[in-house]
Amino acid sequence: MDQSAALIDNPHSHVTFGEGLELECGIALAPLTMAYRTYGTLSAAADNAILVCHALTGDQYAAETHPLTGKPGWWARLIGAGLPIDTDRFFVICINVLGGCMGSTGPRSPRDGGVAEPWGTEFPPVTIRDIVAAQAKVVTHLGIHRLFAVIGGSMGGMQVLSWAATYPDRVFAAVPIAAASFHSAQNIAFNEVSRQAIFADPDWRGGRYWVDGLVPARGLAVARMMAHITYLSEEALTRKFGRRVRRDPHVAPVDADAPLSLFGEMFEVESYLRHQGSSFVRRFDANSYLTITRAMDYFDVAMDHGGDLSAAFAGTRTRFCIVSFSSDWLFPTAQSRTMARALNKAAANVSFVEIDTDKGHDAFLLDEPDFDRTIRGFLSGCAEHAGLG
Amino acid sequence: MDQSAALIDNPHSHVTFGEGLELECGIALAPLTMAYRTYGTLSAAADNAILVCHALTGDQYAAETHPLTGKPGWWARLIGAGLPIDTDRFFVICINVLGGCMGSTGPRSPRDGGVAEPWGTEFPPVTIRDIVAAQAKVVTHLGIHRLFAVIGGSMGGMQVLSWAATYPDRVFAAVPIAAASFHSAQNIAFNEVSRQAIFADPDWRGGRYWVDGLVPARGLAVARMMAHITYLSEEALTRKFGRRVRRDPHVAPVDADAPLSLFGEMFEVESYLRHQGSSFVRRFDANSYLTITRAMDYFDVAMDHGGDLSAAFAGTRTRFCIVSFSSDWLFPTAQSRTMARALNKAAANVSFVEIDTDKGHDAFLLDEPDFDRTIRGFLSGCAEHAGLG
Incomplete structure (x- = not known):
């Protein structure tokens, strides 16, 4: 291409x-x-x-x-x-x-x-x-x-x-x-973690991910997920999700008779964050994320x-x-x-x-x-x- | 072995x-x-x-x-x-x-x-x-x-x-x-991001990293770095680091005459977090991290x-x-x-x-x-x- x-x-x-x-x-x-x-x-x-x-x-x-x-x-x-x-x-x-x-x-x-x-x-x-x-x-x-x-x-x-x-x-x-x-300092720290998350992705390829038509989607998603938590308050997260769980379609229950219904389920807040992460990477460029977070830090x-x-x-x-x-x-x-x-x-x-x-x-x-x-x-x-x- | x-x-x-x-x-x-x-x-x-x-x-x-x-x-x-x-x-x-x-x-x-x-x-x-x-x-x-x-x-x-x-x-x-x-919900959310950071590491190998003598060091370090921010207060970070910078030995200044001395330097809080991340992975097992964070969430x-x-x-x-x-x-x-x-x-x-x-x-x-x-x-x-x- x-x-x-x-x-x-x-x-x-x-x-x-x-x-x-x-x-x-x-x-x-x-x-x-x-x-x-x-x-x-x-x-x-x-x-x-x-x-x-x-x-x-x-x-x-x-x-x-x-x-x-x-x-x-x-x-x-x-x-x-x-x-x-x-x-x-x-x-x-x-x-x-x-x-x-x-x-x-x-x-x-x-x-x-x-x-x-x-x-x-x-x-x-x-x-x-x-x-x-x-x-x-x-x-x-x-x-x-x-x-x-x-x-x-x-x-x-x-x-x-x-x-x-x-x-x-x-x-x-x-x-x-x-x-x-x-x-x-706290905000710089959060930005730095999000940058490290991008660098940790195998598809990052030292920033030349576009050469192979890749995007460091997992790292960028982690960065977005973390940032998203910081955009909300503890109260808002509790009000929206609390500790409600939903069945995780990818995980079979360990034991159907287990006393804890939690196994094989995930918390709603997790599912929400994963969605935030995966939808973000479809519209945003990782190198732009790095450039703009740096501008904020400066x-x-x-x-x-x-x-x-x-x-x-x-x-x-x-x-x-x-x-x-x-x-x-x-x-x-x-x-x-x-x-x-x-x-x-x-x-x-x-x-x-x-x-x-x-x-x-x-x-x-x-x-x-x-x-x-x-x-x-x-x-x-x-x-x-x-x-x- | x-x-x-x-x-x-x-x-x-x-x-x-x-x-x-x-x-x-x-x-x-x-x-x-x-x-x-x-x-x-x-x-x-x-x-x-x-x-x-x-x-x-x-x-x-x-x-x-x-x-x-x-x-x-x-x-x-x-x-x-x-x-x-x-x-x-x-x-x-x-x-x-x-x-x-x-x-x-x-x-x-x-x-x-x-x-x-x-x-x-x-x-x-x-x-x-x-x-x-x-x-x-x-x-x-x-x-x-x-x-x-x-x-x-x-x-x-x-x-x-x-x-x-x-x-x-x-x-x-x-x-x-x-x-x-x-x-x-907020703490579950942070834990979930740390787990996703581990999963995003190429050396994670679906959790069987030990087969090849690897550890998902980058992902685990990102998890630790993020968690470490949550263990401190904004005041403590400001008191310890503020916006002080130090020269990043890995980055050459873009332009020695640049008006901003910041380019080619990194914030002290970044250097500190990187150290926290890298020293942690030498002593902790990623699968233990996943297991224990899950126990906390439950x-x-x-x-x-x-x-x-x-x-x-x-x-x-x-x-x-x-x-x-x-x-x-x-x-x-x-x-x-x-x-x-x-x-x-x-x-x-x-x-x-x-x-x-x-x-x-x-x-x-x-x-x-x-x-x-x-x-x-x-x-x-x-x-x-x-x-x-």
């Missing part, structure tokens, strides 16, 4: 920048292709654009049926006509991150932009700032100087912070959700400003709305509070909302009416201040 | 029961070999014995140099002359769990007790009750009817509860530490008593001291509190202590003076009530 040809024939809506992008690591990546989707209509003044930033395993299909999975967009609940991110009013942009695998330049892209083999593991390390710089090129390409709002959860929230710190004049309002200004806004987080936002006129979830232990409320304090110290306009929920980190993707009301209210208020029609 | 011969030549102190043990799954395991260590001297009345139960990856070498690693015993800090578990006063027993890999019958044992090949993945599923039943045979063999105390942390605490529920007349005092009366004391935890302890005269750690998120304080409430409902003699610490689940293995004082005080008080000299 001619991998390169398939790669060049990008099935996703995209724009290519011939001049490329110089990355923080010093490597110039050219050409640079960015895949994106838009919803709603850009106003004549180009002042109603909202950039929605996706999380680690998300992509640009935020508000429409996903072309690979056939499932609704990951924020279809929030983005649309009359919804909190109202497409009757706002022009919504969602861009596949640099290093991703849904049409933007990443480890699957041909190395010289032409017919060479894919980058694979040789794809240069990228940072959240690189990801944001690549997005900025798309935003400019769309004729937009200043975004009305940048909004995103988890790694999407990291991008929001990076936008606000790097391009303060291009962001009227910023909504970092379930995020932090740096990746914690993330530390304060580090770019002498270790002082408030200095990163000195003089900002952006309006911030920081959102956390009470049961999120991956990006706990304390980390959002640290952000809020630093922004207060920088005399920024900031509101901070902790949503009371037992759904854990993933709450930003789930039905959480208080959260929806918060987003709708903040965006409406900002639109009024910005003089949007 | 003649695997079987090596297996029969058990280098660990042990006792073999020809009649074996009938497991809860209905399978009779015969003969049954149990490896154990003792410290201190049994009194003439045989009333001063303390059974110390080890955790998932622990073993019987609780208070002496480990024969494989050369490190001090895992509870050398607590067990010894003049220490909280005072060997001048008590006779301390520690037994390698059934299903383990340090001399007790387990997946590495020859299948027919003789020259056949090891059980491997065909080793029957065991439960915490089976583990405790096998321990009870050793205790009887040592001439002890009633234990002065049973004490253990994590999975060791599960064994303590099972002892108290199954043999109430044989346990004067019980100290379950950092434990729970059932394994939660654990639910209430289930054996119609779903009523207090019924499991009805009429008990055992004195309980339940200990939890404030930053333990694997076996959170709330689960210990549930135990304490059920024991109160059963009119049991129970005290409940939450130790304030940021060290997480592993605090029971670490230097924590408040914890040491709690153990010493409870055992002394009980010894007085028991009329021990």
Whole structure:
């Protein structure tokens, strides 16, 4: 199979920048292709654009049926006509991150932009700032100087912070959700285990799995399963699954008369996780997973400003709305509070909302009416201040 | 190499029961070999014995140099002359769990007790009750009817509860530490991911890795790394490692002039986890890991008593001291509190202590003076009530 040809024939809506992008690591990546989707209509003044930033395993299909999975967009609940991110009013942009695998330049892209083999593991390390710089090129390409709002959860929230710190004049309002200004030791540790799980897979082949048409499916599934636990709360797992069991079709009972009905059965939570793992590997590239988790680990806004987080936002006129979830232990409320304090110290306009929920980190993707009301209210208020029609 | 011969030549102190043990799954395991260590001297009345139960990856070498690693015993800090578990006063027993890999019958044992090949993945599923039943045979063999105390942390605490529920007349005092009366959905989920990590290793060979002299080292290391994160608190990880980096000797910097010194370096927490993973696989058997994690998942004391935890302890005269750690998120304080409430409902003699610490689940293995004082005080008080000299 001619991998390169398939790669060049990008099935996703995209724009290519011939001049490329110089990355923080010093490597110039050219050409640079960015895949994106838009919803709603850009106003004549180009002042109603909202950039929605996706999380680690998300992509640009935020508000429409996903072309690979056939499932609704990951924020279809929030983005649309009359919804909190109202497409009757706002022009919504969602861009596949640099290093991703849904049409933007990443480890699957041909190395010289032409017919060479894919980058694979040789794809240069990228940072959240690189990801944001690549997005900025798309935003400019769309004729937009200043975004009305940048909004995103988890790694999407990291991008929001990076936008606000790097391009303060291009962001009227910023909504970092379930995020932090740096990746914690615990989160780096979980990411490292997921990388090791991928490396342990025999089909990993040192990262050149595509040569033989393979994917390190088992390792990537293990990585996804582990990460998935961290996205939920203990309460949510208990509520959804508890200790309920189901018959494991692959295991015969040891002894039909055994007093414990458990043997030959599996816990529902196991079956659920296996499904999460196996469906993930059908849509995600392992080298992208490695690249993007690394970008998260590098993330530390304060580090770019002498270790002082408030200095990163000195003089900002952006309006911030920081959102956390009470049961999120991956990006706990304390980390959002640290952000809020630093922004207060920088005399920024900031509101901070902790949503009371037992759904854990993933709450930003789930039905959480208080959260929806918060987003709708903040965006409406900002639109009024910005003089949007 | 003649695997079987090596297996029969058990280098660990042990006792073999020809009649074996009938497991809860209905399978009779015969003969049954149990490896154990003792410290201190049994009194003439045989009333001063303390059974110390080890955790998932622990073993019987609780208070002496480990024969494989050369490190001090895992509870050398607590067990010894003049220490909280005072060997001048008590006779301390520690037994390698059934299903383990340090001399007790387990997946590495020859299948027919003789020259056949090891059980491997065909080793029957065991439960915490089976583990405790096998321990009870050793205790009887040592001439002890009633234990002065049973004490253990994590999975060791599960064994303590099972002892108290199954043999109430044989346990004067019980100290379950950092434990729970059932394994939660979140903990089952983490265990399942660790099992999948082992299965994903090419050297796993369907569980028959020993045939080719292999071990699924990468998968087992991933399992251990992930589990290790859950044993620590976010605070402990931050305190120990934060976001400090060190040069990765295996990775050349992408660009020596790169503005980010991070490329070509790794976070200290990553290096630490890799070390934890690789040192673990040298001393632990993958099939034992699978067997024991399964036993933990099955654990639910209430289930054996119609779903009523207090019924499991009805009429008990055992004195309980339940200990939890404030930053333990694997076996959170709330689960210990549930135990304490059920024991109160059963009119049991129970005290409940939450130790304030940021060290997480592993605090029971670490230097924590408040914890040491709690153990010493409870055992002394009980010894007085028991009329021990």
